[in-house]
Structure formats: C-alpha cells, structure tokens
Amino acid sequence: MRSAHWYGGKDRDGFIHRAWMRRGLPKDAFDGRPHIAIANTASDLTPCNSHLNEVMEYVKNGIWEAGGVPLNMPAVSLGETLVRPTAMLWRNMAAMATEELIRANPIDGVVLLGGCDKTIPSLLMAASSVDIPALVVPGGPMLTGTFQGTPLGCGTDVFRLSEEVRAKKLSEAKFLDSESAMIRSRGHCNTMGTASTMGIMAEALGMVIPGIAGTPAPDSRLLQYSQESGRRIVEMVHEGLKPSDIMVKGSFLNAIVALAGIGGSTNAVVHLLAIAGRLGIDLTLDDFDRTGSRVPLLVNLQPAGKYLMEDFHRAGGLRAVFKELEDLLDPKAITVLGTPLVKGLSEAEIYDTDVIRSRKEPLQPSAGIAVLRGNLAPLGAVIKPAAASANLLKHRGKAMVFDSIEDFKARINDPNLDVDENSVLILRGCGPKGYPGMPEVSNMPMPQKMLDKGVRDMVRICDGRMSGTAYGTVVLHVAPEAAAGGPLGLVQTGDFIELDVEARTLNIDVSDADLAARKPNTATVDGFAKSARGWQKLYIDHVMQADTGCDLDFLVGSSGEHISRESH
Incomplete structure (x- = not known):
C-alpha cells in the first residue's frame, strides 16, 4: 500500500504518523x-x-x-x-x-x-x-420545480423569463414569485x-x-x-x-x-x-x-x-x-x-420515447458541437447547433462590437443602438486572460429595441463561455481570444461577419492586409484584466487558450503519485 510509506515501520516517523491518526480507528487500521x-x-x-x-x-x-x-x-x-x-x-x-x-x-x-x-x-x-x-x-x-403548473428548468427558464420581463410579456412580480419555486x-x-x-x-x-x-x-x-x-x-x-x-x-x-x-x-x-x-x-x-x-x-x-x-x-x-x-x-x-x-x-431500455428518442426518430439528426475556423477564429470556435436557431446557422451581417462586459451593459438597451435583426453582436475581452477566467456571458441578452420588435435570437460571437443551461445562436470559445492577440480584438463595428456552420467557417469580410494593419483600440485594451498579485496574476500569466482546455501551461501532463521530498 502507498500509505505504508507513512505508517509502516517501527521508527520515529512511523510512530508519529500512526499516533496522530489513532483517533478511534481500529487497531488494524495500519496493518495493510x-x-x-x-x-x-x-x-x-x-x-x-x-x-x-x-x-x-x-x-x-x-x-x-x-x-x-x-x-x-x-x-x-x-x-x-x-x-x-x-x-x-x-x-x-x-x-x-x-x-x-x-x-x-x-x-x-x-x-x-x-x-x-x-x-x-x-x-x-x-x-x-x-x-x-x-x-x-x-x-x-x-x-x-413548478410554478403556476409549469415545470421550471433551472437556469434555462431564468434566461427565458428574464427576457420576457424585458420584453414586457411577464410582470416583474410574477418573475420574482417564480424564484421560490425554481429550486x-x-x-x-x-x-x-x-x-x-x-x-x-x-x-x-x-x-x-x-x-x-x-x-x-x-x-x-x-x-x-x-x-x-x-x-x-x-x-x-x-x-x-x-x-x-x-x-x-x-x-x-x-x-x-x-x-x-x-x-x-x-x-x-x-x-x-x-x-x-x-x-x-x-x-x-x-x-x-x-x-x-x-x-x-x-x-x-x-x-x-x-x-x-x-x-x-x-x-x-x-x-x-x-x-x-x-x-x-x-x-x-x-x-x-x-x-x-x-x-x-x-x-438497457427507453421507458419514455418522448424524453429519450430512438436512433430512428431523433430530436435532431446531427446536433453535436460544431467547430468553426476562419480568419476570425484561427485556432477555432464552437457552436451548439442543437440550441441555435436553424435560420441563423448560415448568416452574414454587420458587426456591433462591445469592448467589454461593462461596455455591453452600458449600451445594449440604448434605443439608438445601430442594430437590426441581421446584426452580429460581438463581445470581446471575455477569454481566459482577458476577463480573467472566461465568464459565461457569450449568450448576450437581446438589445432592447430588438426585444420590442419580437426578436428573440441573433448571432452572437464571444471569446467567453456560456452556461450549459443557455440557448441561442452563440459562437463562443473564440481562439485566440482578443487579450491573446486574436483577430476578435480587431473587429470594428460595421464589418461584415460571415457564419456558415455547415461549412464550419467563421470569417470577417476584411482582407488579410487590412486586418494585419489594424491594432486593437484603446477601449479594447483597457478592458483586459490586469492583476499584479495572487492567483489572478498566476492565472493570467500561465493560462492556455480555449482550444486546449484553459489549463495552466505548467500543469499539463501527469506527474504521478510521488511527492518530491519526504518530510521529517
């Protein structure tokens, strides 16, 4: 047993290890x-x-x-x-x-x-x-949980109901009443x-x-x-x-x-x-x-x-x-x-074929994670087609760029925001380094003016993540992120964005030369995380990109069960 390296033997070290652990354990606890x-x-x-x-x-x-x-x-x-x-x-x-x-x-x-x-x-x-x-x-x-006779999906219905409140389809009082029933x-x-x-x-x-x-x-x-x-x-x-x-x-x-x-x-x-x-x-x-x-x-x-x-x-x-x-x-x-x-x-058996479908009658014929690449995501980005709107899986639209979460929150409800249902919302500075920690903000709420028109989904692109309970036509985990020098940091409002999930492409309609000549604007860079100490600094300095799992570079690979030096 590995534990025998601590508990075995009759010397001082074994004595110390066993004695401090003899707090109600049986006599043979250390005998293999x-x-x-x-x-x-x-x-x-x-x-x-x-x-x-x-x-x-x-x-x-x-x-x-x-x-x-x-x-x-x-x-x-x-x-x-x-x-x-x-x-x-x-x-x-x-x-x-x-x-x-x-x-x-x-x-x-x-x-x-x-x-x-x-x-x-x-x-x-x-x-x-x-x-x-x-x-x-x-x-x-x-x-x-149920509310007024309707089952509530934890997380998913929070997103749905909160948008209904913003669209004035549900009262705030009823929304808050559902809070006690959801969990x-x-x-x-x-x-x-x-x-x-x-x-x-x-x-x-x-x-x-x-x-x-x-x-x-x-x-x-x-x-x-x-x-x-x-x-x-x-x-x-x-x-x-x-x-x-x-x-x-x-x-x-x-x-x-x-x-x-x-x-x-x-x-x-x-x-x-x-x-x-x-x-x-x-x-x-x-x-x-x-x-x-x-x-x-x-x-x-x-x-x-x-x-x-x-x-x-x-x-x-x-x-x-x-x-x-x-x-x-x-x-x-x-x-x-x-x-x-x-x-x-x-x-194994399926006991309710509406909850778990048979292979012959699936909910969707092909709905796994799709990986997109192009000049907007050289290392890749992902989308979950099963949670997206089918009509948006191939789309071309003008970018509306937000340089940070704070910028997004400050402007998304502006009635003069220059967006329509074909616009592509882009939020950057939300990757592993940029935020830091890659928050679940990619499923951006709809602009208020779009909600008022009845729009409930738009193409959204972000270097962050989204909750697994969320839905919508959301391209996320864009790599490299803006804070790591990725092209997402170079997109300008008004640029045309082309998404084609079937072709697995995500591109900005800007020439390579023009894109190479651009530099991130001041607002973008100012929005990136900056930390001088502690875990956040260690994280920012060593975290890898989303395409490799966002681990720290010095933790990749198994290092085994042994400690570097013995104590005592």
Whole structure:
C-alpha cells in the first residue's frame, strides 16, 4: 500500500504518523488496510453540493465494509451561481489544490464527490495528474420545480423569463414569485446544463460505476450507489486500477459521442480537453467535430428540448442513450468496474420515447458541437447547433462590437443602438486572460429595441463561455481570444461577419492586409484584466487558450503519485 510509506515501520516517523491518526480507528487500521480519501466538495456556499456530506457517510460505510479506512478530505468547492468573478477562474486552482492534497497524504485511493459545474472537472483533473485509483460519485440533479403548473428548468427558464420581463410579456412580480419555486430540492441544475453534462461525462469516461450519473440528488438510490462506490474503490486499490488505465483516447471519444447524444453543454469541451491534457492524451477540437458533430440528438431536455433531468432518469438515463449509440462507442474502453463501458447495454431500455428518442426518430439528426475556423477564429470556435436557431446557422451581417462586459451593459438597451435583426453582436475581452477566467456571458441578452420588435435570437460571437443551461445562436470559445492577440480584438463595428456552420467557417469580410494593419483600440485594451498579485496574476500569466482546455501551461501532463521530498 502507498500509505505504508507513512505508517509502516517501527521508527520515529512511523510512530508519529500512526499516533496522530489513532483517533478511534481500529487497531488494524495500519496493518495493510487501504486508506481512502473522500475528496468532498460539500459547502454551504456551493448550494448544489450541500448534500455531499450525507453522500460521504454512505461512501464511508462502503469503504469500511470492504476493509478500507475512509478519510474525509475537504476539497476546494466552487459554487457557480455565487463565485466572483467567475468559477472558471478557480477551476485550475481547485484542481491543483486537490492534486497536491492527494499526492501529499497517506492515501491509496480517492473517491471524488462533485456536483456543481467546476467541481467534477477539477477533481478529475487532479486525479488524472496523481494517477492513483479513483472514482467519481456525481451529486445528482435537483427535482423538478413548478410554478403556476409549469415545470421550471433551472437556469434555462431564468434566461427565458428574464427576457420576457424585458420584453414586457411577464410582470416583474410574477418573475420574482417564480424564484421560490425554481429550486425544489437538493442537487444541481435540472436542465442538461454543465453540471448534469459533467456528471454524465464522468460516467462516459468510465470514472463512475455505470448507471449512476443522472440519479437525482434526493433519490435514496444515490445513497445506495454511494455505498457501492465506497466498496468498489477498495477493490480498485487491490487491483491497481488507475485513471490512466480507464481514461484512454477511446474513452474521450465515447464522451464526445455522449455529449452529442444528450445535447450537453459546450463547457464540456474545455473540461474534457483539460482532463485529457493531464493524462497526456492527444485530444483536439477536431476530435469533437469529427466524432460528435453528426451524432443524432436523442435526449429531449432543456435547453435543446423540453424535459428535465428527473424525466431523463425515469426514461432510462444514460445507459438507454448508450444502447442507441452503441455502434459509435469504443468497445475496448473500460469503466471503474474494469469491464467495457458497453457491457450490459442489451439490458438497457427507453421507458419514455418522448424524453429519450430512438436512433430512428431523433430530436435532431446531427446536433453535436460544431467547430468553426476562419480568419476570425484561427485556432477555432464552437457552436451548439442543437440550441441555435436553424435560420441563423448560415448568416452574414454587420458587426456591433462591445469592448467589454461593462461596455455591453452600458449600451445594449440604448434605443439608438445601430442594430437590426441581421446584426452580429460581438463581445470581446471575455477569454481566459482577458476577463480573467472566461465568464459565461457569450449568450448576450437581446438589445432592447430588438426585444420590442419580437426578436428573440441573433448571432452572437464571444471569446467567453456560456452556461450549459443557455440557448441561442452563440459562437463562443473564440481562439485566440482578443487579450491573446486574436483577430476578435480587431473587429470594428460595421464589418461584415460571415457564419456558415455547415461549412464550419467563421470569417470577417476584411482582407488579410487590412486586418494585419489594424491594432486593437484603446477601449479594447483597457478592458483586459490586469492583476499584479495572487492567483489572478498566476492565472493570467500561465493560462492556455480555449482550444486546449484553459489549463495552466505548467500543469499539463501527469506527474504521478510521488511527492518530491519526504518530510521529517
């Protein structure tokens, strides 16, 4: 056991390590039992994860049952709705902190408890870097809330209803009344947003016991699965089954297939790229387009459809989706059980064909993430066609440029703003370096004058991200970002922008010579983040671009389980 390096022997060091840990542990706790950390992101300030302390107790029960020693290890927790300036700024810090805690402590395996958007990605990045036996228990979505008889999609309906208020189609009083009904129970967002997507991605990667992802947080079966996961991690330690054995290139391609089939969040792109980077796997944006863009959308959930995660679970869940897409999956990729991901799919069933469609009758025939390139995005940009307006997927229009979020907020409701329904809204300075942290602002609210005309969607382009619960014809993750010298920083209001999703192109109708002669204007440069100290400075100096996952350049690649020097 790895932990024996701390607890073994009869010298002073072994004495110290054992003595300080003898706080109710059985006598044989240090006689070869696996010591299992539970990386626990429970926090009252991450409301989606606030129930994970209860989940942890059931994981502990399973570890004890299997002969292990469970140890709660609180991990950095990031609440998507609360953390400023954006939770994405802290994803890499959370991953780095968890990585170092795993490496520095006497543990043989780790169970990763996450739920809210950045927690599962950061935990997987950490576990990939250390590469000791690990598995994920996703915290699960909340139950469906209703308001005046109508189901509410957490996140998606916030965007929808707030626009209806701005369009004077819904009273502010009714909008605020819906607030108390939207969050019905423990758990993360109940739409196919980033939290739901990343729980599913963890299972598609093989890092979750098959069939668990998507189980609602209040469902008692989640506690049963948590106990089973506790038992399984002890077995994995004895087997020596590590993340690098499970998450291979085929596993990531399976995750891309799943991402398309469920209509998952565009945020999964940067997270999967970052996790792959930690493992040294050559995953690129082209893999998302090549593997996923023609996969049919089978899951009829908000924001691409109408149902919610509770419906997805009762309709058969991820295993039912996998059964429909089995021929597209890598049959060699395994799970934390040590068996192929595709094993047992013949037993999966769809119980509601309106929630989970069959391959023959998909919601959309091809709706995976599309990767765009051109002189406006030399390193790529992404769009989620399933959440876009079909009539805007090929479009030419004049740019209306906003140099920062503050500039956007100051002018978007100006009745004299020179826009019409064909205009292309461009927001820059929102990339990893520019903001910093790449906020979820790409799905810009409509200009007030367009709302008043009944317009509910326009082409929008940004170097930032958008919430997985959002919708619209939004081109995002433009790379290089404006703050990294990308051409997005050179666009001028009035330039013609050409988008062609089918052709996978995004261009500005300006000659190469004219574009090369331009320089960013003062307002653009003034809007970029500037930090002289702390994490923000480290982040700005070392964060990579969206096309490689926005990790820090010095964290790419696995560095193994060993600490550099022994203590004492």
